Every structure is written in structure tokens, then in C-alpha cells.
Amino acid sequence: MGLIVTIIIGFFVGLIAKFLMPGRDPGGFIITILLGIGGALTANFLxxxxxxYSTNEAAGFIASVIGAMILLAIYRAFSGRGRLTH
Structure with a gap:
């Protein structure tokens, strides 16, 4: 049951991060889930x-969204999608 909850929360975290940072990004459902889960891991690490956070504490929902936005910004920086083109 814990894995299913993680996937669902990861999906919502990824959706919110993509909503707050609009633009053309790859992926659909699976990539959005991975972005959300990666955001939570990034927030925990940072x-x-x-x-x-102590060793046994987990990042909250807002911190996970911020972590996902950091990952999205890093992706855009390395893929060239964050630049304005004329």
C-alpha cells in the first residue's frame, strides 16, 4: 500500500511542479510520477x-514540489529547453 501512495503523491507533486514551471517538457504520466518522487528525494537530501531534517524525517509536500522544480530546472538547463529562442 505504501508504494501506491508514493506513486499517487509523486504524480501530484510532479503535476504541481510542471504547472508552476510551464513549458514543453517530455513525458506523460510515468515521467510526471518520477519527477515527483525525485523531487521528494531531492528535498530530503537537501x-x-x-x-x-533529521535522519528519520521526510520532506513535506511543499518541499517535494520545490525539489521537483529544482530537477525540472536542471533538466531544462542541460537540455537547452529553458533558453528563449527567437
Whole structure:
């Protein structure tokens, strides 16, 4: 049951991140889920590195969205999709 909840929350986190950072990004349902789950992992890693979370704490929903937005920005920077073209 925990895996199903993780997938559902990952989907919503990925959707919100894509909504807050509009643009043409790859993927559909699966990539959006992976983006959300990766955002949660990124938020956990950064939160622990900054001393915001202890070892047994998990990042919250908002931190996960911010983590997903960071991943989306990194993807766009390396793929060239974040640049304005004329």
C-alpha cells in the first residue's frame, strides 16, 4: 500500500511542479510520477544537508514540489529547453 501512495503523491507533486514551471517538457504520466518522487528525494537530501531534517524525517509536500522544480530546472538547463529562442 505504501508504494501506491508514493506513486499517487509523486504524480501530484510532479503535476504541481510542471504547472508552476510551464513549458514543453517530455513525458506523460510515468515521467510526471518520477519527477515527483525525485523531487521528494531531492528535498530530503537537501533538507538533511542543510540540517532542516533529521535522519528519520521526510520532506513535506511543499518541499517535494520545490525539489521537483529544482530537477525540472536542471533538466531544462542541460537540455537547452529553458533558453528563449527567437
Amino acid at each position: 533538507g538533511r544537508a542543510l540540517g532542516l
